[in-house]
Amino acid sequence: MEISEKFTELYGYAPNLISAAPGRVNLIGEHIDYNGGDVLPFAIANSTYAALGARTDSKIRLASSLFPGEIIQADTHILTPLYGQMWSRYILGVFWAVGSARLPHGFDIYIDSTVPIGSGLSSSASVEASVAIALNGFFYWNMSLPDLARICQRAENDFVGMPCGIMDQSISLMAHEGSALLLDTRTLKSDQIPFDLKQHGLELLVIDTQVRHELVDGGYAERRDSCEKAAEALGATTLREISVAEFESRQSEFDTTTYLRAHHAVTEIARVSQAVQALRADNYDELGRLLNQSHTSLRDEFTVSCPELNCAVEVAQSHGALGARMIGGGYGGSAIALIHQEDRAAIETAISDAFAKNAFISPRFFVALPSAGARIIQRG
Ligand code: GLA
Numbered sequence: 001m002e003i004s005e006k007f008t009e010l011y012g013y014a015p016n017l018i019s020a021a022p023g024r025v026n027l028i029g030e031h032i033d034y035n036g037g038d039v040l041p042f043a044i045a046n047s048t049y050a051a052l053g054a055r056t057d058s059k060i061r062l063a064s065s066l067f068p069g070e071i072i073q074a075d076t077h078i079l080t081p082l083y084g085q086m087w088s089r090y091i092l093g094v095f096w097a098v099g100s101a102r103l104p105h106g107f108d109i110y111i112d113s114t115v116p117i118g119s120g121l122s123s124s125a126s127v128e129a130s131v132a133i134a135l136n137g138f139f140y141w142n143m144s145l146p147d148l149a150r151i152c153q154r155a156e157n158d159f160v161g162m163p164c165g166i167m168d169q170s171i172s173l174m175a176h177e178g179s180a181l182l183l184d185t186r187t188l189k190s191d192q193i194p195f196d197l198k199q200h201g202l203e204l205l206v207i208d209t210q211v212r213h214e215l216v217d218g219g220y221a222e223r224r225d226s227c228e229k230a231a232e233a234l235g236a237t238t239l240r241e242i243s244v245a246e247f248e249s250r251q252s253e254f255d256t257t258t259y260l261r262a263h264h265a266v267t268e269i270a271r272v273s274q275a276v277q278a279l280r281a282d283n284y285d286e287l288g289r290l291l292n293q294s295h296t297s298l299r300d301e302f303t304v305s306c307p308e309l310n311c312a313v314e315v316a317q318s319h320g321a322l323g324a325r326m327i328g329g330g331y332g333g334s335a336i337a338l339i340h341q342e343d344r345a346a347i348e349t350a351i352s353d354a355f356a357k358n359a360f361i362s363p364r365f366f367v368a369l370p371s372a373g374a375r376i377i378q379r380g
Helices: 003-011 086-098 123-138 145-160 167-174 218-233 244-249 256-280 284-300 307-318 341-357
Strands: 017-028 038-054 059-064 072-075 107-113 179-184 190-194 202-208 323-326 334-340 364-367 375-379
Touching (some): 003 038, 017 167, 017 256, 038 123, 038 256, 107 123, 123 167, 167 179, 202 307, 284 334, 307 323, 307 334, 334 341
Antiparallel strands (some): 017 375, 038 107, 202 364
Protein backbone atom coordinates (compact mmCIF):
# COMPACT_ATOMS: atom_id res chain seq x y z
CA MET A 1 0.00 0.00 0.00
CA GLU A 2 1.19 3.52 -0.79
CA ILE A 3 2.24 5.66 2.14
CA SER A 4 -0.54 8.13 1.27
CA GLU A 5 -3.18 5.40 1.61
CA LYS A 6 -1.68 4.16 4.86
CA PHE A 7 -1.81 7.68 6.25
CA THR A 8 -5.44 8.09 5.16
CA GLU A 9 -6.44 4.73 6.61
CA LEU A 10 -4.87 5.60 9.94
CA TYR A 11 -5.89 9.25 10.37
CA GLY A 12 -9.07 9.44 8.26
CA TYR A 13 -7.88 12.16 5.87
CA ALA A 14 -5.27 12.51 3.13
CA PRO A 15 -1.78 13.88 3.96
CA ASN A 16 -0.84 17.43 2.92
CA LEU A 17 2.65 16.51 1.92
CA ILE A 18 4.98 13.54 1.44
CA SER A 19 8.77 13.73 1.53
CA ALA A 20 11.58 11.28 0.86
CA ALA A 21 15.13 11.25 2.23
CA PRO A 22 17.79 8.66 1.39
CA GLY A 23 20.16 6.55 3.44
CA ARG A 24 23.85 6.65 2.54
CA VAL A 25 27.03 4.77 1.89
CA ASN A 26 30.22 6.48 2.97
CA LEU A 27 32.85 5.84 0.35
CA ILE A 28 35.68 6.92 2.64
CA GLY A 29 36.29 9.19 5.64
CA GLU A 30 35.01 7.12 8.55
CA HIS A 31 34.80 8.62 12.05
CA ILE A 32 36.10 11.84 10.57
CA ASP A 33 33.03 14.07 10.65
CA TYR A 34 33.48 14.93 14.33
CA ASN A 35 37.20 15.53 13.70
CA GLY A 36 36.65 18.38 11.27
CA GLY A 37 37.86 16.45 8.22
CA ASP A 38 36.38 16.02 4.76
CA VAL A 39 34.16 12.99 4.14
CA LEU A 40 33.00 11.42 0.88
CA PRO A 41 29.55 9.82 1.19
CA PHE A 42 26.85 9.31 -1.41
CA ALA A 43 23.11 8.68 -1.09
CA ILE A 44 21.55 5.31 -1.91
CA ALA A 45 18.13 4.64 -3.37
CA ASN A 46 16.75 3.22 -0.09
CA SER A 47 14.87 6.04 1.57
CA THR A 48 12.61 7.08 4.42
CA TYR A 49 9.24 8.57 3.45
CA ALA A 50 7.29 10.92 5.71
CA ALA A 51 3.62 11.78 5.17
CA LEU A 52 2.42 14.85 7.10
CA GLY A 53 -1.06 16.17 7.73
CA ALA A 54 -1.57 19.57 9.39
CA ARG A 55 -3.58 19.68 12.63
CA THR A 56 -5.41 22.67 14.06
CA ASP A 57 -3.98 22.17 17.58
CA SER A 58 -0.37 21.80 18.72
CA LYS A 59 -0.47 18.01 19.03
CA ILE A 60 1.67 15.49 17.17
CA ARG A 61 0.47 11.97 16.40
CA LEU A 62 3.10 9.70 15.02
CA ALA A 63 3.05 6.20 13.50
CA SER A 64 5.55 4.13 11.50
CA SER A 65 5.21 1.10 9.25
CA LEU A 66 8.23 -0.34 11.06
CA PHE A 67 6.47 -0.27 14.44
CA PRO A 68 2.90 -1.27 13.56
CA GLY A 69 0.20 -0.65 16.12
CA GLU A 70 2.13 2.04 18.03
CA ILE A 71 0.92 5.62 17.91
CA ILE A 72 3.09 8.13 19.76
CA GLN A 73 1.30 11.26 21.00
CA ALA A 74 3.19 14.45 21.73
CA ASP A 75 2.77 18.22 21.76
CA THR A 76 5.03 20.71 20.00
CA HIS A 77 4.98 22.97 23.09
CA ILE A 78 6.04 20.40 25.66
CA LEU A 79 8.67 18.30 23.95
CA THR A 80 11.70 17.48 26.08
CA PRO A 81 14.75 15.36 25.16
CA LEU A 82 14.31 11.58 25.40
CA TYR A 83 10.50 11.89 25.17
CA GLY A 84 8.69 8.95 23.52
CA GLN A 85 9.83 5.55 22.28
CA MET A 86 13.36 5.28 20.91
CA TRP A 87 12.21 5.12 17.26
CA SER A 88 9.99 8.17 17.60
CA ARG A 89 12.75 10.39 19.05
CA TYR A 90 14.43 10.86 15.67
CA ILE A 91 11.20 12.49 14.47
CA LEU A 92 10.12 14.36 17.60
CA GLY A 93 13.73 15.54 17.99
CA VAL A 94 13.46 17.44 14.71
CA PHE A 95 10.31 19.22 15.93
CA TRP A 96 12.12 20.03 19.16
CA ALA A 97 15.22 21.31 17.34
CA VAL A 98 13.09 23.45 15.00
CA GLY A 99 11.43 24.96 18.09
CA SER A 100 7.77 25.52 18.88
CA ALA A 101 8.05 29.23 17.98
CA ARG A 102 8.40 28.23 14.34
CA LEU A 103 5.49 25.77 14.49
CA PRO A 104 2.02 27.37 14.36
CA HIS A 105 0.37 23.95 14.74
CA GLY A 106 1.08 20.23 15.13
CA PHE A 107 0.93 17.36 12.64
CA ASP A 108 -0.20 13.81 12.12
CA ILE A 109 2.73 11.86 10.72
CA TYR A 110 3.23 8.48 9.12
CA ILE A 111 6.74 7.16 8.43
CA ASP A 112 7.71 4.39 6.04
CA SER A 113 11.26 3.34 5.21
CA THR A 114 13.26 1.04 2.98
CA VAL A 115 16.52 1.81 4.81
CA PRO A 116 17.22 -1.16 7.07
CA ILE A 117 17.61 -0.06 10.71
CA GLY A 118 21.05 -0.57 12.29
CA SER A 119 22.64 -1.56 8.98
CA GLY A 120 25.22 1.26 8.89
CA LEU A 121 23.27 2.87 6.04
CA SER A 122 22.09 5.78 8.11
CA SER A 123 18.44 5.01 8.67
CA SER A 124 18.30 7.49 11.57
CA ALA A 125 19.53 10.47 9.59
CA SER A 126 17.20 9.63 6.72
CA VAL A 127 14.26 9.76 9.14
CA GLU A 128 15.41 13.13 10.50
CA ALA A 129 16.03 14.53 7.02
CA SER A 130 12.63 13.36 5.76
CA VAL A 131 10.93 15.30 8.56
CA ALA A 132 13.15 18.39 8.25
CA ILE A 133 12.66 18.68 4.49
CA ALA A 134 8.92 18.12 4.93
CA LEU A 135 8.57 20.92 7.50
CA ASN A 136 10.76 23.24 5.43
CA GLY A 137 8.58 22.52 2.39
CA PHE A 138 5.28 22.73 4.21
CA PHE A 139 5.98 26.14 5.78
CA TYR A 140 8.08 27.46 2.86
CA TRP A 141 10.90 28.37 5.26
CA ASN A 142 13.52 28.22 2.52
CA MET A 143 16.18 27.13 4.99
CA SER A 144 19.53 26.16 3.50
CA LEU A 145 20.42 22.47 3.40
CA PRO A 146 23.36 22.97 5.81
CA ASP A 147 20.96 24.66 8.28
CA LEU A 148 18.52 21.77 7.98
CA ALA A 149 21.42 19.33 8.49
CA ARG A 150 22.40 21.18 11.68
CA ILE A 151 18.81 20.97 12.95
CA CYS A 152 18.80 17.21 12.31
CA GLN A 153 22.16 16.75 14.03
CA ARG A 154 20.94 18.71 17.06
CA ALA A 155 17.87 16.46 17.19
CA GLU A 156 20.08 13.39 17.27
CA ASN A 157 22.75 14.79 19.62
CA ASP A 158 20.48 16.41 22.17
CA PHE A 159 17.05 14.78 21.87
CA VAL A 160 18.05 11.19 21.06
CA GLY A 161 21.35 11.40 22.97
CA MET A 162 23.68 10.09 20.24
CA PRO A 163 26.80 12.27 19.83
CA CYS A 164 27.01 11.75 16.05
CA GLY A 165 28.79 14.03 13.61
CA ILE A 166 27.08 15.76 10.71
CA MET A 167 27.93 13.54 7.74
CA ASP A 168 24.78 11.42 7.57
CA GLN A 169 22.28 14.27 7.85
CA SER A 170 24.24 16.32 5.30
CA ILE A 171 24.42 13.64 2.64
CA SER A 172 20.76 12.73 3.04
CA LEU A 173 19.86 16.37 2.40
CA MET A 174 22.53 17.44 -0.11
CA ALA A 175 23.07 14.39 -2.35
CA HIS A 176 22.87 14.60 -6.14
CA GLU A 177 22.18 11.61 -8.32
CA GLY A 178 25.36 10.25 -9.92
CA SER A 179 27.74 12.01 -7.49
CA ALA A 180 29.51 11.52 -4.21
CA LEU A 181 29.59 14.52 -1.89
CA LEU A 182 32.93 15.87 -0.76
CA LEU A 183 31.85 17.57 2.45
CA ASP A 184 33.96 19.78 4.68
CA THR A 185 32.50 18.93 8.08
CA ARG A 186 33.69 22.21 9.64
CA THR A 187 31.95 24.57 7.24
CA LEU A 188 29.48 22.22 5.46
CA LYS A 189 30.83 23.53 2.16
CA SER A 190 30.54 20.77 -0.37
CA ASP A 191 31.54 19.67 -3.84
CA GLN A 192 29.69 17.14 -5.98
CA ILE A 193 32.24 14.60 -7.30
CA PRO A 194 30.97 12.64 -10.33
CA PHE A 195 30.87 8.97 -9.33
CA ASP A 196 29.93 6.68 -12.19
CA LEU A 197 31.44 3.25 -11.75
CA LYS A 198 29.32 1.61 -14.43
CA GLN A 199 31.14 3.19 -17.34
CA HIS A 200 34.33 1.62 -16.00
CA GLY A 201 32.78 -1.84 -15.68
CA LEU A 202 32.79 -1.51 -11.89
CA GLU A 203 30.20 -1.64 -9.10
CA LEU A 204 30.04 -0.82 -5.44
CA LEU A 205 28.64 -3.85 -3.69
CA VAL A 206 27.07 -3.34 -0.27
CA ILE A 207 27.23 -6.32 2.07
CA ASP A 208 24.78 -5.95 4.95
CA THR A 209 26.06 -8.35 7.61
CA GLN A 210 22.67 -8.17 9.33
CA VAL A 211 24.50 -7.67 12.62
CA ARG A 212 22.52 -4.79 14.05
CA HIS A 213 24.56 -2.16 15.82
CA GLU A 214 23.37 0.19 18.53
CA LEU A 215 25.28 3.44 18.24
CA VAL A 216 23.67 5.05 21.25
CA ASP A 217 26.01 2.77 23.28
CA GLY A 218 29.22 4.06 24.77
CA GLY A 219 31.69 2.85 22.11
CA TYR A 220 31.07 5.69 19.69
CA ALA A 221 31.11 8.38 22.39
CA GLU A 222 34.36 6.99 23.88
CA ARG A 223 36.14 7.13 20.54
CA ARG A 224 34.90 10.60 19.83
CA ASP A 225 36.13 11.64 23.25
CA SER A 226 39.62 10.15 22.61
CA CYS A 227 39.90 12.09 19.37
CA GLU A 228 38.81 15.34 21.00
CA LYS A 229 41.26 14.85 23.90
CA ALA A 230 44.09 14.14 21.45
CA ALA A 231 43.34 17.33 19.51
CA GLU A 232 43.23 19.34 22.72
CA ALA A 233 46.55 17.91 23.91
CA LEU A 234 48.07 19.06 20.64
CA GLY A 235 46.64 22.55 21.03
CA ALA A 236 44.28 22.05 18.07
CA THR A 237 40.53 22.51 17.78
CA THR A 238 40.16 19.31 15.77
CA LEU A 239 42.49 16.58 14.47
CA ARG A 240 41.99 18.02 10.99
CA GLU A 241 44.65 20.60 11.85
CA ILE A 242 47.31 17.96 12.55
CA SER A 243 49.31 16.29 9.78
CA VAL A 244 50.13 12.57 9.95
CA ALA A 245 53.86 13.37 10.27
CA GLU A 246 53.35 15.81 13.15
CA PHE A 247 51.02 13.43 14.94
CA GLU A 248 53.43 10.51 14.63
CA SER A 249 56.32 12.63 15.88
CA ARG A 250 54.39 13.27 19.11
CA GLN A 251 53.44 9.65 19.84
CA SER A 252 55.15 9.66 23.25
CA GLU A 253 52.63 12.22 24.54
CA PHE A 254 49.74 9.73 24.32
CA ASP A 255 48.63 6.49 25.92
CA THR A 256 48.37 3.65 23.40
CA THR A 257 44.58 3.65 23.02
CA THR A 258 44.33 7.40 22.49
CA TYR A 259 47.26 7.31 20.07
CA LEU A 260 45.79 4.53 17.94
CA ARG A 261 42.32 6.08 17.80
CA ALA A 262 43.63 9.51 16.85
CA HIS A 263 46.12 7.94 14.43
CA HIS A 264 43.19 6.37 12.59
CA ALA A 265 41.56 9.80 12.35
CA VAL A 266 44.59 11.70 11.01
CA THR A 267 45.45 9.00 8.46
CA GLU A 268 41.82 8.63 7.37
CA ILE A 269 41.59 12.40 6.84
CA ALA A 270 44.61 12.11 4.50
CA ARG A 271 43.07 9.12 2.71
CA VAL A 272 39.96 11.11 1.83
CA SER A 273 41.92 13.67 -0.16
CA GLN A 274 43.90 10.89 -1.84
CA ALA A 275 40.62 9.14 -2.72
CA VAL A 276 39.25 12.31 -4.30
CA GLN A 277 42.40 12.60 -6.42
CA ALA A 278 42.08 8.94 -7.41
CA LEU A 279 38.42 9.40 -8.38
CA ARG A 280 39.19 12.51 -10.39
CA ALA A 281 41.91 10.57 -12.25
CA ASP A 282 39.68 7.48 -12.72
CA ASN A 283 42.32 5.53 -10.81
CA TYR A 284 40.15 2.80 -9.27
CA ASP A 285 43.06 0.56 -8.25
CA GLU A 286 44.26 3.40 -6.06
CA LEU A 287 40.74 3.99 -4.70
CA GLY A 288 40.53 0.29 -3.86
CA ARG A 289 43.88 0.39 -2.08
CA LEU A 290 42.66 3.31 0.04
CA LEU A 291 39.45 1.44 0.94
CA ASN A 292 41.57 -1.50 2.12
CA GLN A 293 43.79 0.78 4.21
CA SER A 294 40.71 2.42 5.71
CA HIS A 295 39.37 -0.97 6.79
CA THR A 296 42.65 -2.04 8.37
CA SER A 297 42.82 1.21 10.27
CA LEU A 298 39.19 0.95 11.49
CA ARG A 299 39.75 -2.67 12.52
CA ASP A 300 43.15 -2.43 14.19
CA GLU A 301 43.49 1.16 15.37
CA PHE A 302 39.97 2.51 15.85
CA THR A 303 38.68 -1.00 16.80
CA VAL A 304 35.10 -0.59 15.57
CA SER A 305 34.88 -3.62 13.29
CA CYS A 306 33.50 -7.06 14.12
CA PRO A 307 34.11 -10.65 12.87
CA GLU A 308 31.28 -10.50 10.31
CA LEU A 309 32.53 -7.23 8.78
CA ASN A 310 36.12 -8.53 8.68
CA CYS A 311 34.98 -11.75 7.04
CA ALA A 312 32.98 -9.91 4.35
CA VAL A 313 35.91 -7.59 3.62
CA GLU A 314 38.57 -10.33 3.54
CA VAL A 315 36.54 -12.63 1.30
CA ALA A 316 35.78 -9.76 -1.11
CA GLN A 317 39.47 -8.81 -1.16
CA SER A 318 40.59 -12.37 -1.89
CA HIS A 319 37.98 -12.80 -4.66
CA GLY A 320 39.02 -9.96 -6.92
CA ALA A 321 37.62 -6.82 -5.27
CA LEU A 322 39.77 -3.75 -5.93
CA GLY A 323 39.16 -2.79 -2.31
CA ALA A 324 36.71 -3.29 0.55
CA ARG A 325 35.95 -1.84 3.96
CA MET A 326 33.39 -1.59 6.73
CA ILE A 327 31.27 1.57 6.63
CA GLY A 328 29.43 3.69 9.16
CA GLY A 329 29.79 3.69 12.92
CA GLY A 330 30.80 0.01 13.09
CA TYR A 331 30.22 -2.95 15.45
CA GLY A 332 27.97 -4.43 12.76
CA GLY A 333 26.06 -3.02 9.84
CA SER A 334 27.49 -3.01 6.33
CA ALA A 335 30.70 -3.29 4.36
CA ILE A 336 31.36 -2.14 0.79
CA ALA A 337 33.45 -3.73 -1.92
CA LEU A 338 34.62 -2.04 -5.12
CA ILE A 339 34.33 -4.83 -7.68
CA HIS A 340 34.38 -5.65 -11.39
CA GLN A 341 30.77 -6.19 -12.53
CA GLU A 342 31.52 -9.69 -13.77
CA ASP A 343 32.85 -10.78 -10.35
CA ARG A 344 29.70 -9.94 -8.43
CA ALA A 345 28.03 -13.37 -8.42
CA ALA A 346 31.23 -15.16 -7.40
CA ILE A 347 31.98 -12.65 -4.63
CA GLU A 348 28.45 -12.84 -3.23
CA THR A 349 28.59 -16.65 -3.22
CA ALA A 350 32.01 -16.70 -1.57
CA ILE A 351 30.88 -14.30 1.17
CA SER A 352 27.63 -16.21 1.77
CA ASP A 353 29.58 -19.49 2.00
CA ALA A 354 32.09 -18.00 4.42
CA PHE A 355 29.26 -16.63 6.59
CA ALA A 356 27.56 -20.05 6.63
CA LYS A 357 30.84 -21.75 7.55
CA ASN A 358 31.30 -19.37 10.47
CA ALA A 359 27.66 -19.78 11.55
CA PHE A 360 27.01 -16.04 10.97
CA ILE A 361 23.53 -14.82 9.96
CA SER A 362 23.13 -14.80 6.13
CA PRO A 363 24.29 -11.47 4.69
CA ARG A 364 22.29 -9.40 2.21
CA PHE A 365 23.74 -7.77 -0.88
CA PHE A 366 22.86 -4.87 -3.13
CA VAL A 367 24.64 -2.65 -5.60
CA ALA A 368 24.67 0.97 -4.46
CA LEU A 369 23.92 3.65 -7.04
CA PRO A 370 24.54 7.31 -6.14
CA SER A 371 21.02 8.70 -5.73
CA ALA A 372 19.28 12.02 -5.14
CA GLY A 373 18.94 13.77 -1.79
CA ALA A 374 15.87 14.65 0.30
CA ARG A 375 12.89 16.14 -1.51
CA ILE A 376 9.14 16.70 -1.44
CA ILE A 377 7.54 14.01 -3.59
CA GLN A 378 3.87 14.94 -3.24
CA ARG A 379 1.83 17.95 -2.19
CA GLY A 380 -1.88 18.40 -1.66
C1 GLA B 1 27.70 7.30 12.34
C2 GLA B 1 27.50 8.77 12.70
C3 GLA B 1 28.26 9.68 11.73
C4 GLA B 1 29.70 9.26 11.55
C5 GLA B 1 29.79 7.75 11.29
C6 GLA B 1 31.22 7.27 11.26
O1 GLA B 1 27.10 7.02 11.11
O2 GLA B 1 26.15 9.12 12.67
O3 GLA B 1 28.18 11.02 12.18
O4 GLA B 1 30.49 9.64 12.65
O5 GLA B 1 29.09 7.00 12.26
O6 GLA B 1 31.91 7.82 10.19
